[in-house]
Amino acid sequence: MSDRGRTLIEFRGVTVRFGERTVLDSIDFVVEQGDFVGIIGPNAGGKTTLLKVMLGLVEPDEGEVLAFGTSPREARGLIGYVPQYARFDADFPITVAEMVGMGRLGRGRGRSRSEDREAVSRALTRLELTSVATARLGKLSGGQLQRALIARALVSEPRALLLDEPTASLDTQIGRSVYELLEQLADEIPIVLVSHDVGVISRTVRTIACLNVRMHYHHSKELTPEMVEAVYGCPVDLVAHGVPHRVLELHDGAR
Amino acid sequence: MIAEALSYPFFQRALIAGLLASVACGVMGSLVVVRKISSIAGGLSHAAFGGVGLGYLFGFDPMIGALGFGVASAAGLGAAELRMRQGLDTLISMVWAVGMALGIVFVSLAPGPAPDLLGFLFGNILLVSPGYLLLVAALDLLVILVVFALFRQLRAICFDEEFSWVVGVPVAPLFLLMLVLVALTVVTLIRVVGVILVIALLTMPAAIARHWTDQLLRMMLLSVGIGAVCISGGLFLTYALSARYALDLPTGPAIILLAALLFGISFASRTIGRRNG
Numbered sequence: 275m276s277d278r279g280r281t282l283i284e285f286r287g288v289t290v291r292f293g294e295r296t297v298l299d300s301i302d303f304v305v306e307q308g309d310f311v312g313i314i315g316p317n318a319g320g321k322t323t324l325l326k327v328m329l330g331l332v333e334p335d336e337g338e339v340l341a342f343g344t345s346p347r348e349a350r351g352l353i354g355y356v357p358q359y360a361r362f363d364a365d366f367p368i369t370v371a372e373m374v375g376m377g378r379l380g381r382g383r384g385r386s387r388s389e390d391r392e393a394v395s396r397a398l399t400r401l402e403l404t405s406v407a408t409a410r411l412g413k414l415s416g417g418q419l420q421r422a423l424i425a426r427a428l429v430s431e432p433r434a435l436l437l438d439e440p441t442a443s444l445d446t447q448i449g450r451s452v453y454e455l456l457e458q459l460a461d462e463i464p465i466v467l468v469s470h471d472v473g474v475i476s477r478t479v480r481t482i483a484c485l486n487v488r489m490h491y492h493h494s495k496e497l498t499p500e501m502v503e504a505v506y507g508c509p510v511d512l513v514a515h516g517v518p519h520r521v522l523e524l525h526d527g528a529r
Numbered sequence: 530m531i532a533e534a535l536s537y538p539f540f541q542r543a544l545i546a547g548l549l550a551s552v553a554c555g556v557m558g559s560l561v562v563v564r565k566i567s568s569i570a571g572g573l574s575h576a577a578f579g580g581v582g583l584g585y586l587f588g589f590d591p592m593i594g595a596l597g598f599g600v601a602s603a604a605g606l607g608a609a610e611l612r613m614r615q616g617l618d619t620l621i622s623m624v625w626a627v628g629m630a631l632g633i634v635f636v637s638l639a640p641g642p643a644p645d646l647l648g649f650l651f652g653n654i655l656l657v658s659p660g661y662l663l664l665v666a667a668l669d670l671l672v673i674l675v676v677f678a679l680f681r682q683l684r685a686i687c688f689d690e691e692f693s694w695v696v697g698v699p700v701a702p703l704f705l706l707m708l709v710l711v712a713l714t715v716v717t718l719i720r721v722v723g724v725i726l727v728i729a730l731l732t733m734p735a736a737i738a739r740h741w742t743d744q745l746l747r748m749m750l751l752s753v754g755i756g757a758v759c760i761s762g763g764l765f766l767t768y769a770l771s772a773r774y775a776l777d778l779p780t781g782p783a784i785i786l787l788a789a790l791l792f793g794i795s796f797a798s799r800t801i802g803r804r805n806g
Contacts, residue, residue, distance in 0.1 A: 330695075331694065331695070350694070350695060350696070350697045351695075351696055353695070355692060357689075357692065362688075362689070363565075363688075366687075366688050367739060367742060367745045367747075368688055368745060372684070373688070376688070376689065376693065376696065377696060379681060379682060379685055379696055379697070380696035380697030380698060409743075430696050
């Protein structure tokens with residue numbers, strides 16, 4: 275890829291507060307073309323907020339965010355988003371194909387309904403969802419639903435893909451198949467995903483960032499004991515390079 | 530009995546009004562149900578009562594006042610819904626109660642004999658005028674044009690507001706437009722079942738329809754049909770009871786009770802159907 279390494283999304287000293295609580299503190303972070311970044315950290319460490327800042331859903335209190343050279347609000351539609359699926363109303367009267375078609379609603383997408391239908395059909399085929407295209411969303415298995423959400427994000431032809439806990443509600447085997455799919459996609463599109471599952475994420479992504487209000491990121495896959503300790507706030511023992519760690523001393527931040 | 534009822538011009542007008550009302554009611558009611566904003570719709574109908582009172586106080590058509598209060602409340606509650614995710618129920622309750630209180634205060638301050646408020650509180654479809662039929666027909670046209678032109682966007686914001694915004698759908702303007710249409714529908718339906726019962730007529734046919742379809746468009750069409758059955762059924766039922774047994778039941782509550790009965794049957798059928806595979 276000729277433009278590999280080109281900066282796509284950049285955080286410069288970003289701080290976000292919800293009332294009195296600081297959720298993100300002085301974040302400097304860059305997503306480049308060709309990246310496949312995994313962001314790990316404890317619950318309530320600011321992972322989802324970080325994604326929402328990239329998407330323009332949350333405005334920083336301090337600092338600046340640039341997405342594709344402009345503000346995230348202006349860049350709406352350029353970034354594909356896969357939210358945590360657990361918050362959907364399973365009884366909503368919408369089929370899989372209709373839900374995937376939501377990705378075509380933004381500015382500058384298909385110029386006709388037939389173009390939209392073709393794009394949806396291609397996405398369903400790629401994600402192996404053709405057989406359930408007319409099924410109600412609530413009837414899908416966890417793995418199928420996760421693939422449908424990825425299809426919805428891809429059908430908008432985004433220039434980067436963000437995923438929030440893509441395997442949080444899936445069993446290990448289905449979760450692994452989702453990560454295999456993401457590994458394939460990462461050859462075509464930069465991906466940022468957040469997860470609290472250090473073990474799985476570290477085997478899949480190309481670079482790892484640690485986030486617990488403050489971010490530790492060296493644009494590499496190296497996960498040093500110092501990084502993990504800084505994020506989890508306790509002494510840890512790395513079992514192997516960049517894989518699950520053992521917390522040596524329990525504390526509030528470890529939960 | 531049916532032919533006899535249909536021979537009366539007032540009954541013909543009532544039936545046409547009911548059938549026309551079921552169109553806007555079914556379409557907007559479906560959006561209210563899937564977006565889970567029935568409490569906002571309830572707040573709008575009760576807020577509209579303040580406008581009814583204002584109309585009596587200053588001597589203009591109370592329906593104009595109700596439309597003004599309904600639309601203003603829709604804009605206010607809609608903006609609040611988009612901004613504050615918590616504490617909205619308190620605001621809705623306040624709008625709900627303050628609208629009613631204002632209506633009663635305005636009416637008590639109005640000069641001349643006290644107006645018949647029961648018609649606004651519980652509806653009086655048998656007294657609708659030809660002008661009302663035109664009003665409902667115009668509302669139906671507006672609702673159909675707007676909803677079907679923006680159907681995919683409205684469905685998207687009802688299903689997943691956050692994702693819709695991310696791909697570039699103008700969520701806030703669409704949500705406010707939807708609420709204004711809900712307010713217009715609710716205010717228009719006040720003539721049929723009244724301020725207090727209108728929320729039931731808006732949501733019950735849609736809730737029944739939801740039992741039987743997996744697609745929003747079909748849910749809307751089914752809901753229109755169910756609303757038409759409930760309103761015309763309530764009309765014929767109360768006429769028959771009055772003509773045959775001299776039992777004068779108010780039509781509005783009869784329509785709502787019929788809708789509730791249908792909901793119970795639908796819910797039971799669906800539950801039994803699911804248990805039997």
